[in-house]
Amino acid sequence: MAATAGTGASGAGSVEGAPAGTAPYAVELRGITKRFPGVVANKDIELRVRRGEVHAIVGENGAGKSTLMKTLYGMHRPDEGSILVDGREVHFKSPADAIEAGIGMVHQHFMLADNFTVLENIVLGSEPTKGGRLDRAEARRRIRDISARYALDLDPDDLVEDLGVGARQRVEIAKVLYRGATILILDEPTAVLVPHEVDELFGNLRQLTAEGLTVIFISHKLDEVRRVCDAITVIRRGTTVGEADPRTTTVRQLAEMMVGAELPSPETRTSTVRDEPVLVLEDLTVLTPEGRALVDHVALTVRAGEVVGLAGVEGNGQAELVDAIMGLRPLASGTVRLDGGVTGDGSADRGGPALEDITAWSTRARREAGLGFIPEDRHRQGMLLDAPLWENRILGHQTRPPAAKGLFIDRRAARTDTERIMREYDVRAPGPDTLAVALSGGNQQKLIVGREMSSNPRLLIAAHPTRGVDIGAQAAIWELLKDARAEGMGILLISADLDELIGLSDTLKVMLRGRLVATLDPAGVTPEELGGYMTGARTAEGAA
């Protein structure tokens, strides 16, 4: 089971590949190449990670980060090149070998059983036994020990379903540490966290490295990378393009290394806000089954050509508000009205009554009336992963041309239109019959954006439209939103990326505990101020 030691691996210090006079690298990859049928996912990867450092690997989605990490974690074997751990060459046949060698992986999506306690989740798969039974006392002792040593603040007896996202992530980290890992791979760990949880995570990471552990941190959030990492390796198109020092490199320089081009900015140009409202929410309330308000008497208006940004720490009712507008969640009170009329300027003479009350409408009727939806979790609400792209193209639009011809699905038109979207929105895939699961996250998102734009909605709900998307795709999506806005589309933008919110929005609303607590002018607000409103540290007094 143990990783096999390669040639030349003798005692530490005199090992080949070690920097002169210092300890060997914790992890060193030399010339790693990994091919899949028809593609080279990794080519000549060079990576050197010193012990006790947080080492970031940054690159766009699809640049080959995941392939590289799977190689390092033993999930597949490289075609060329060698992997050295602590100066010794290793050959991993499976993740079990990697774990044996002290490498642990914290996945982006948590793999925890909700109805188990922290202890049960951590020991699952490597249970300490005493007389054939789970030795809870021993496990509890070790988990307490790990928790205290690395400041993970975990109680072994808490149920995982009662934990927040940040704590769940710490359970995942504890799971890896429990198995004796000294090198931790964190795959996009901040993607699911809110700002203060990110701070806590970074505190944990420093604690880990202070104790001599090594952290490999995969991300494409460059400011975070610069905040926490000691060294950065940039990957572009499957190969390493260089190392950067976070202290001397700016975000802009890093981004340019990643994409090989200029950094885009989300800032919009002139205001295109028109008078006529396209979406009016009044007194909207959503309750839990227990009667607690998730969305609390929200009133909101989005006008044609306007981007209304909704800021808030996740879990403050934004997702429920979106569901309520889409008709996916019953309302306790309130009305939703939508301008389902023609697009363009001819609408000036219609005045107020053109708004239709869609409160009682089904989701399908709302979509047909001109509501577009980019969901926050594209795998859950936006895509059929096991279906081809053309079926994903018509998902949500299956009642209208080009997807439908009467009661039938127009397969040919759907395929043709999928090809158009792939062309116009730069969705990189072999063809409309490719399964959606084969696409990278950015390409999936571009397909969703393209499909929602194609139906020319009056109002687009864009929930985290660039989440998990690389810089190139992010710029493209920003551009698309700006163009749509200029053509008179109303957009309700929900985002955790404060720069994106401030840059794209015409009006900013802050949501806190289900209420809209402030309306801000994006031109005069900094991310720090906005963050203050989001956490309730600032209040609406004095806000624009």
Added chain:
Amino acid sequence: MSALRRIGVSLFAPVLAVVVALVISSLVMAALQVNPFAVYEVMLDFGDSPSQQVTALVVVLNRAIPLFLAGLAVAIAFRMGLFNIGVEGQYRLATIIAAAVGAAVALPGWLHILLIIVVAMSVGAIWAAIVAVLKVTRGVSEVISSIMLNFIALGLASYLLTGPFRGSEEGASIIATAEIPASGQLGGLNSIFSAIGLASPPRQLYGFLPIAIVVGVVIAVLLNRTRFGFDLKASGLSPSAATASGVDARGMVIKTMLLSGAVAGLIGLPDLLGQTHRYTTDFTAGLGFLGIAVALLGRNKPVGIAFGALLFAFLDRSLVPLQIADYPASVVTIIQGTIVLAVVVANELARRIARRSAERGGAAPAPAPVAGDGGTGPASQAAPPTTPPSGGTDQRQGAQA
């Protein structure tokens, strides 16, 4: 990209399953000191004279028709991730009521048959609707309720047969409903054999065959080419994405179960209209459960189900010759059982291969796995939400992902 390759990929799982099943069955037979090759020879022996051979063919086809309908009924629900285990009860109840109604009225020709078909489909649909209503209103798992309703349906059928619908003499060895008059009987298709110059067998090829083919084509078109079929497939692949796209999850459960039950109602009719003309205590049982196996074997696609039905019918036919040749008839049961197990494994294998090749960027246009094909795909674990999701659903989903 080629169609050939697509066919090859979709054939992979069932063919592999049948081969594996044959190997396992051979081993079992060898362990029982039965020569498997001798058994296979008996199974493949359709007789010497052309008349015998055609008769064997007719027996296989006559059995394949109800199996095909049963497979279709199961597959419709499977495609949406619904497990309609209640096909058995649905068709038994539908058949006895249709038999009683058919015997009670006298109508001219096709109208009579049409009435029987409509009654059978309605009863099947209504019985299946109970399952759907329980699911959307009370959140009862369709697996549990449909299994339980099987018992109720069988009990109800027995009561009806011995009570109000009894048509046979007091003290007769077989209790039966009254016979359907000639206008409600469906003639055979043996004229086809004479037309193409084959010997006309003593047994009639069921006249229900063309109806079953039409049903198969209609269902295939409905599932693959219509908006309804797309909604159904989407609901099976991802209930949450389907709901967000505007599919009414509750409505789809009801519609799908109604359709599945209506097709299930047809299962007993080939025998009823073509041969027995009455429902009896020994009316063919177990077709609903075999339908599950046939649907799995056919990967929930009508054409595949037709082949699966033919295979199972072929196995079924060999029961009698095997017994005549003094081989244990349970050989057939063993083969059928191992096929089902092997198919479940092979489908999952094929799904993983398809997905892996897609993820690797090879992006072969693999056949999209269909919900409920026995795999552990995302669909089979996710039932459509029957109650509005409450707060915290997002987190749970996130943690599962």
